[in-house]
Amino acid sequence: MALMCITLSGSCIADDRIIPVEQLPSAAQSFIKKTFPGQKISYAQIDRDGLTTNYEVRLDDGTEVTFNKKGKWDQVDCEKKPVPASLVPSGIMKYVKSKFPDTFIEKIDKERNGYEIELSNDLDLRFDKKGKLKGLDD
Numbered sequence: 001m002a003l004m005c006i007t008l009s010g011s012c013i014a015d016d017r018i019i020p021v022e023q024l025p026s027a028a029q030s031f032i033k034k035t036f037p038g039q040k041i042s043y044a045q046i047d048r049d050g051l052t053t054n055y056e057v058r059l060d061d062g063t064e065v066t067f068n069k070k071g072k073w074d075q076v077d078c079e080k081k082p083v084p085a086s087l088v089p090s091g092i093m094k095y096v097k098s099k100f101p102d103t104f105i106e107k108i109d110k111e112r113n114g115y116e117i118e119l120s121n122d123l124d125l126r127f128d129k130k131g132k133l134k135g136l137d138d
Contacts, residue, residue, distance in 0.1 A: 015048040024055055025071025032057065032065065035084050039063070077107040080120070091131020092117065 021029070021041050032041065039059040047054045053069040062079040076083055082104040085093060092115060096105060100119055107118035114128040124137040 015046070017046060019044050019046050019055075024057065025067065025069070027071030028055055028057070028065075028067040028073075029071075031067075031071070031073055032059070035086065036063065073110070075107070075109040077118075080106060082106065082120075083108050083117075088117070089115065089127075089131050092125075092127050095127075095131065095133060096125075 021044050023046070024044050032039070036059055039061055042058045042060055045056045047056060054074070055067040055069075055071070057065045057067070059065070061081070063081070064075075064077045064079070065073055066075040068074050073087070076087055083106060087108055088096075088105055093105075096103065096117070096119065100121070100123070103119040103121045103123075105117050106120050109116045111126075114126065114134065116124060116126050118124050122138070126134045126136065128134050
């Protein structure tokens, strides 16, 4: 029993460390080259927390991208710049342009049941997978 507790508690310790860009999953490397052409990676980090593995990347312009263990993007934060339109589902983009025409999406986060976005006016919006507004926070 004691051995099991030690083993379980040891596996729950977070392991966050900087890694060479080459150790990012190939899908993550391709995503960055395609979505952010000309940007260089300032650093890449692997985050292991129990059974979960994520990768965090920071680009020279301050953009931060989080990837899952397979290299699929999970979150993109462009730090006061617009998120590339190719990452935003069309229904969400249409909603934002019609309801908040003087703003832009600076952060997008894929959630289990949809998306959460942050606008340049600091308003947070939650959408389901079909792009229907589910809620907002200011």
